[in-house]
Amino acid sequence: xxxxxxxxxVRGTQDIFGADAEAFAFVxxxxxxxxxxxxxxxxxxxxxxxxxxxxxSLGETTDVVAKEMxxxxxxxxxxxxxxxxxxxxxxxxxxxxxxxxxAPLKVATxxxxxxxxxxxxxxxxxxxxxxxxxxxxxxxxxxxxxxAMADQLLKELGVSDGVTLQLNTLGDGDSRDAWRAAxxxxxxxxxxxxxxxxQERLEKNPLRILDSKDARDKVHVGTAPMIDxxxxxxxxxxxxxxxxxxxxxxxxxxxxxxxxxxxxxYRHTAFEFVTDRLGAQGTVLGGGRYDGLIESLxxxxxxxxxxAAGIERLAMLVGDRPEALLDAVVVVEDDASLARxxxxxxxxxxAGWKAELFASGAPRKRFDKAKKVASHTLVTxxxxxxxVTMRVMGDGGGTHTAIENAVLFDK
RNA sequence: GCGAUCGUAGCUCAGUUGGUUAGAGCGCCGGUUUGUGGUACCGGAGGUCGCGGGUUCAAGACCCGUCGAUCGCCCCA
Numbered sequence: 183x184x185x186x187x188x189x190x191x192v193r194g195t196q197d198i199f200g201a202d203a204e205a206f207a208f209v210x211x212x213x214x215x216x217x218x219x220x221x222x223x224x225x226x227x228x229x230x231x232x233x234x235x236x237x238x239s240l241g242e243t244t245d246v247v248a249k250e251m252x253x254x255x256x257x258x259x260x261x262x263x264x265x266x267x268x269x270x271x272x273x274x275x276x277x278x279x280x281x282x283x284x285a286p287l288k289v290a291t292x293x294x295x296x297x298x299x300x301x302x303x304x305x306x307x308x309x310x311x312x313x314x315x316x317x318x319x320x321x322x323x324x325x326x327x328x329x330a331m332a333d334q335l336l337k338e339l340g341v342s343d344g345v346t347l348q349l350n351t352l353g354d355g356d357s358r359d360a361w362r363a364a365x366x367x368x369x370x371x372x373x374x375x376x377x378x379x380x381q382e383r384l385e386k387n388p389l390r391i392l393d394s395k396d397a398r399d400k401v402h403v404g405t406a407p408m409i410d411x412x413x414x415x416x417x418x419x420x421x422x423x424x425x426x427x428x429x430x431x432x433x434x435x436x437x438x439x440x441x442x443x444x445x446x447x448y449r450h451t452a453f454e455f456v457t458d459r460l461g462a463q464g465t466v467l468g469g470g471r472y473d474g475l476i477e478s479l480x481x482x483x484x485x486x487x488x489x490a491a492g493i494e495r496l497a498m499l500v501g502d503r504p505e506a507l508l509d510a511v512v513v514v515e516d517d518a519s520l521a522r523x524x525x526x527x528x529x530x531x532x533a534g535w536k537a538e539l540f541a542s543g544a545p546r547k548r549f550d551k552a553k554k555v556a557s558h559t560l561v562t563x564x565x566x567x568x569x570v571t572m573r574v575m576g577d578g579g580g581t582h583t584a585i586e587n588a589v590l591f592d593k
Numbered sequence: 594g595c596g597a598u599c600g601u602a603g604c605u606c607a608g609u610u611g612g613u614u615a616g617a618g619c620g621c622c623g624g625u626u627u628g629u630g631g632u633a634c635c636g637g638a639g640g641u642c643g644c645g646g647g648u649u650c651a652a653g654a655c656c657c658g659u660c661g662a663u664c665g666c667c668c669c670a
Contacts, residue, residue: 245668302664311670492670553630575629
């Protein structure tokens with residue numbers, strides 16, 4: 183017989199189990215609870231879309247589109263792509279499903295996303311995000327509410343210590359274009375002394391030079407023109423309304439004039455919740471306003487704001503979460519008691535208690551195995567001079583008493 | 594795409610300047626223990642040391658290649 187080669191997992195995918203899986207679930211459950219407090223309505227979205235949905239909305243020259251998409255031809259020779267982010271698909275649905283009539287619409291979802299990247303700490307090829315969007319709302323109040331929800335989420339996850347909200351504005355389209363031109367002029371003047379990466383960025387994405395980590399660039403970032411010089415008065419008013427709204431809501435923030443977003447569709451508000459506890463991947467939640475996106479997909483001009491948060495990154499900040507303490511462990515050491523044990527276990531579960539039955543493997547080992555499981559009570563069927571009886575051991579607490587009454591006295 | 598570090602049992606790891614038959618804990622299997630609990634006891638199975646080549650009397654250890662993982666750059670959640 184030839185040896186069977188076990189297929190290896192795909193690079194950048196993860197099999198999540200135990201404490202990690204509990205932390206992951208805690209993040210999702212907390213998000214589901216908090217989004218309801220703000221009446222963000224749950225949506226379910228397809229995991230793949232026609233490639234143009236992403237190619238057109240993210241910007242052809244962005245890394246995500248240029249080299250990170252999982253695209254393939256289906257049997258009808260149509261180019262499809264596993265979603266690298268949520269926003270573009272939601273914008274498409276807003277147009278194709280007639281959600282305009284529901285505007286302003288607050289929606290939330292979560293699930294897997296796919297990017298062909300080199301995996302490292304807090305970064306995977308299949309990763310998972312929480313996502314929240316407000317579509318059809320042009321007022322700064324929408325930005326404020328969205329950020330307030332993000333802030334509350336992080337607090338309820340218990341990870342807000344050491345996480346700061348960095349806030350910037352990219353202005354409206356005209357402001358952004360003027361700023362961009364000024365930046366190109368500024369950096370082109372010192373082109374020769376910039377890092378190789380930044381010389382490239384000068385062509386592709388000059389805004390990105392602002393948050394370069396290279397010392398050669400940082401010197402010239404300090405003297406670069408800032409967005410504030412180019413903001414129209416409307417854009418200034420808008421940003422002012424966002425910041426004063428955040429202050430009113432009690433959401434702490436700091437201005438980061440170098441904060442830009444990687445994707446083309448962002449306008450006005452841009453923000454990131456950042457931590458220094460995750461190595462190179464400091465951004466835990468990021469987003470901003472994308473007023474031009476829906477129009478670029480062929481819809482009516484529609485203002486919108488949104489954010490996404492990495493579930494894995496949040497789960498790492500949350501840390502280990504213990505698996506739930508059981509209410510009862512039922513152990514059968516003599517198979518003659520098996521039917522009785524099944525009945526008792528099922529009765530406990532139907533009554534809403536978390537219970538596990540140990541009735542397999544070597545009978546003599548079962549008790550020790552069952553003992554090791556964290557539980558309020560342990561139910562056994564020892565043989566006595568009165569025949570086989572049922573015994574409930576426990577921690578003496580309320581659950582113990584209640585289970586004892588239910589199981590022994592049928593109360 | 595680029596760089597650094599690391600690959601020893603199912604898992605976490607030890608293994609000295611290269612030197613007999615490669616170890617531990619946990620887990621698994623068998624036996625003892627019939628226990629009002631969160632490490633009881635004894636025994637056993639399980640490894641072509643990631644893979645391929647090279648150096649050497651001798652390689653888990655050194656060299657080259659390759660695959661994989663981790664962390665970083667780019668980019669991003």
